[in-house]
Amino acid sequence: MTVRTRFAPSPTGYMHIGGMRTALFCWLWARHNRGQFILRIDDTDQQRNIDAALGPILDAFRWLGLDWDEGPEVGGPHAPYFQSQRRHLYDAALKQLLDSSRAYRDFESPEETQAQREAAEKEKTVYISSRASLSLSEAEVQKLLAEGKPFVVRLLVPRADKVVINDHVRGQVEWDCSLMPDPVVARSDGSPLYNFATVVDDAALDITHVIRAEEHLPNTPIQVLLHRALGNKTPEWAHIPYVASPGSKEKMSKRKISKYRTNPQFQKLFELGDQVLSRMGIDPTSDALSPVMVAYYKEMGFLPAGVLNALVRLGWSLDDQAEFFTLDEMKRKFSLERVIKSAAGLDPDKLLNFQAHWMSQLPADEKLTGCLPFLKKAGLIEDENDAATQTLVASVIELAADRIRVFGDIFQLDEFFVADEDLKIDDKNFQKRVVKPEAAVDLLRDLRTQLANAVSFDAASLHDLLQAFAAEKQVKVGDVFPALRLCVTGKAQGADLFRSLELLGRECVIRRLDRSIGLAESQRAS
RNA sequence: GGCCCCAUCGUCUAGUUAGGUCUAGGACAUCGGAUUUUCAUUCCGGUAACAGGGGUUCAAAUCCCCUUGGGGUCACCA
Numbered sequence: 272m273t274v275r276t277r278f279a280p281s282p283t284g285y286m287h288i289g290g291m292r293t294a295l296f297c298w299l300w301a302r303h304n305r306g307q308f309i310l311r312i313d314d315t316d317q318q319r320n321i322d323a324a325l326g327p328i329l330d331a332f333r334w335l336g337l338d339w340d341e342g343p344e345v346g347g348p349h350a351p352y353f354q355s356q357r358r359h360l361y362d363a364a365l366k367q368l369l370d371s372s373r374a375y376r377d378f379e380s381p382e383e384t385q386a387q388r389e390a391a392e393k394e395k396t397v398y399i400s401s402r403a404s405l406s407l408s409e410a411e412v413q414k415l416l417a418e419g420k421p422f423v424v425r426l427l428v429p430r431a432d433k434v435v436i437n438d439h440v441r442g443q444v445e446w447d448c449s450l451m452p453d454p455v456v457a458r459s460d461g462s463p464l465y466n467f468a469t470v471v472d473d474a475a476l477d478i479t480h481v482i483r484a485e486e487h488l489p490n491t492p493i494q495v496l497l498h499r500a501l502g503n504k505t506p507e508w509a510h511i512p513y514v515a516s517p518g519s520k521e522k523m524s525k526r527k528i529s530k531y532r533t534n535p536q537f538q539k540l541f542e543l544g545d546q547v548l549s550r551m552g553i554d555p556t557s558d559a560l561s562p563v564m565v566a567y568y569k570e571m572g573f574l575p576a577g578v579l580n581a582l583v584r585l586g587w588s589l590d591d592q593a594e595f596f597t598l599d600e601m602k603r604k605f606s607l608e609r610v611i612k613s614a615a616g617l618d619p620d621k622l623l624n625f626q627a628h629w630m631s632q633l634p635a636d637e638k639l640t641g642c643l644p645f646l647k648k649a650g651l652i653e654d655e656n657d658a659a660t661q662t663l664v665a666s667v668i669e670l671a672a673d674r675i676r677v678f679g680d681i682f683q684l685d686e687f688f689v690a691d692e693d694l695k696i697d698d699k700n701f702q703k704r705v706v707k708p709e710a711a712v713d714l715l716r717d718l719r720t721q722l723a724n725a726v727s728f729d730a731a732s733l734h735d736l737l738q739a740f741a742a743e744k745q746v747k748v749g750d751v752f753p754a755l756r757l758c759v760t761g762k763a764q765g766a767d768l769f770r771s772l773e774l775l776g777r778e779c780v781i782r783r784l785d786r787s788i789g790l791a792e793s794q795r796a797s
Numbered sequence: 798g799g800c801c802c803c804a805u806c807g808u809c810u811a812g813u814u815a816g817g818u819c820u821a822g823g824a825c826a827u828c829g830g831a832u833u834u835u836c837a838u839u840c841c842g843g844u845a846a847c848a849g850g851g852g853u854u855c856a857a858a859u860c861c862c863c864u865u866g867g868g869g870u871c872a873c874c875a
Contacts, residue, residue, distance in 0.1 A: 591811035764836035
């Protein structure tokens, strides 16, 4: 039997990072078994449905390289894959349920049902459906129907039964049907509810394994009962723990972003994100983009490999050693049996670490094509196809080495792209190392002369020149290197100073030195 | 509150199915040290956990029970 799994998102306008992890496990299980992965869009709730809301979800799948065999855009033998377009199937199944008396029309008003619920709660008893409509005679039912009295259709729960499943990750789980209210299967307008549509579709699409987040566990007995009532073969289940927010066991939620901002474990990620996104003209504090969403990581310049690796290790492990997996390795080694039962908090630090690892593995030309769009978007380069620009960027990337963990980190080396007058100088350190020390400016002025007259301007020669200069002036290198760096790059620290000077070029270095010396002098005067 | 789920270092986890090899392993973070002109990297090393209580057993992180704690879910949402 071919394994068929599905991921069934609602079009919400963004792809949740936790949902992505569930989808990954789903995909992995299908691929591991050489089966099929289906994308189905659960958009039965029409009011909440927006057309553009699907785009970001498909984008996330494409970005991470998770392909789907059937679903939106690619179609498939069971098309359409939008629940909103499969109404006829639900109608037919509804008729089957009614005809076989596995479901009934409930004429009770919502208010009445609600009142019963509250009454049960007040008496601390379990609420189960009154089933008052069941005692209506056939004639009475026909009369109510003729009058147009609204009703919902409820599944007639077999109260004597038990539902037992053998979940791939949680083992045996069971429910007592005598404690269950009869679930609504179709609204008064005849439209299907989630649990019903899901069951009809899972059966129609021949889904063999329903792999979904743990919060669906309470839906499972209802779905099992529905499958039974419809005469379907029930699929196998695997309930994956949800992704919790860092350091907690609470489900990660889009609504709690402001809370996450103050979470120390989120610190580094937010800092990096704020820095990169603001540079690209995206308001990092806006709710439109946050660490809860897959797009956030894409926009910052994460690699699919980094995100994927972090996600797969959230709730799954191969053994007591392995940490790094390519998508291909995951595919081969993944198993549901090794999925952990408890909720796993996202670990931003570890995510960053996985990312740094895969970035370090990336060939130079791919780093280049990755960084170029970021520089372009930030307005730091004009034309990303220009050969000279590409050469410069490639050199900067090589110089930056492992300082670039995400593509957005290229902004840390912005001194190679900004015009001299736009160079921002770290004022605090500039004061400390250039303005305040008595001898600094004179030293820099002499250095400027030597640099201007240097025979060659390559890193090795510059290194020798600077060493000799310090010796000649009888000062520590620590008194001149940092000052020089501040003057030409604006930063207190960074990549190799001599290679930076070489890459910047003599003219640029001299110009910036002049500018900084002037700046220091005027500040010293005032 | 009902139903259901979960419980090993700060975090992600190995070990629990077949009890001894676990004075509990790895990774991230953190702290020290080495390398480096700075930063980053790299390399060495340290701190750090079986929620509690009862059983069962020669032996329990592993099995059973209870307690506690955490979480999910209780719609004519998905």
